[in-house]
Amino acid sequence: MSSKITIIGAGSVGATIAYTLSTQDIASEIVLIDINKQKVEGEVLDIAQGTCFRDPIAITAGEYADAKDSDIVIITSGIARKPGQTRIELTQTNVDILKSITPEIVAAAPNALYVIVSNPVDIMTYVFTKISGLPENQIVGSGTLLDTARLRCGLSEHFKVAQKNIHAYVFGEHGDTSFVPWTGAYISGVSVDEYYKLLRSMGRDVEELDKPGMLEYVQKSGGRIIANKGATFYAISAAVCKLCSILSSSSDSMATVSSMMHGEYGIEDVCLSTLTLVGPEGIRGKVPMRMNKGEIEQLQASANALKAVIAQIDL
Template identity: 85%
Template structure:
């Protein structure tokens, strides 16, 4: 374990990522950067004081230059949507924040793998890809890795089967046009549709999944959590830290992250999530999954919705 990870943004998500990383064996150095110096110093002090229960780790409240030689940089900076604010207005505000961060961090950490978490994540990943000047394999949007985790959680509870036996994914935008390609939904090596009969033969009463309701559960979970507690940060942090462990592993993994499309499924010049081979060298490429005509149409719908937003923002 010798990875250096920089987290930019010490809000709920960024600080929880730093805290979660401090409890894992993924990083030996963590740098937390935020424009609010007092906040970031307080977060680091709080996190560092709990690290006596693990192997030694360095955690500092830093400036951009402290990110030098980072293996991974995680960008979480941005503001939450305010009442009455349109999605486009929020997007432009967060794009402007990203435009101010990008040259500063890329200058000191040009070889790092970048994980974009700031929302709207697919747009932010696209913008960072366009303005950073970095090779695309170094840029990974957290995309629908959280949505897919929510799906596995929901299916696990419905089927009463461990989450690690559920292989199902959410594709497209991390947002309202995301969808579940049920063609690729499996319980271990058995398709979801086949599993009902198998469970029944074992005396287990398993109702068929209401697919529309499950998609709604995935899409609305974030809003429900925000309504109840004000923000979401535990599950997204766990997802990002899992991505960090993938990027520091000895071999590649397949997951749903957002990256630039180059003709896959007939989609080009937009970032969204499909199955992607990711590992210590960043993104290695897309893994084509068999989908039916309706599912491919849903992916195109998601891409078109994102392109419509991109067309309305200022990248200069």
């Protein structure tokens, strides 16, 4: 069933999400909202003129009131990360922007599922959860969905195996304290370590996986892309559109999205990413994945780093 999807923010990320959605069958109606009216009207015209090659879809430049009856609202508003800048340095500015947006969009679309994409996404998801007044199940941060995609891309290239066969995840903050719980990393039911041995037994010339190097690849990819082209938007758009597909589906899926923690792994009152059951009702609950003691401590350290930032911002 196609959905009405409203996107707040027509910058590189928001506009690319709108374009990507326009090429798929997830949405029957897309509303794009931005403070820069000229920019948003240009983006909508450009996207709409390419839709003659697909089944009819409505794409409009709107105001907050036009978000009425949205099934999904995607929030991408905020100042983009600059070369050399960390996500956390963006925090207060983007929190203030979110605080100004939230009352208006929630009043227009109180029943929508909200996808928070603005960085730092875990902080923004936390702030939106605290100030929106909405049930927590309606709020989904994009979290480490992109990090997990980057991990699977890297593992696919290393092992020369299709990404769809890889079940490995990035947990924690979408940022510097993220980590890979390798205990739960599998390639079609076989652990990553076992898969390496299996390939060697088949005579395949494959190097042993450099796990710290793979995590560095995941964590540094965004900065690398920004240094080379100024912004990242294709992969995050693909990840968000996949999340919209999950939220519009008839059944639930597993995803590493950011949401409020309530004692899972000994973590309270912070949003970060763990394996989560997500579907047409939004967040259904956390799925406890097998992790060793060290990995749980890494997750707790990530939570503490985020809490330290939250303590410094003006909510």
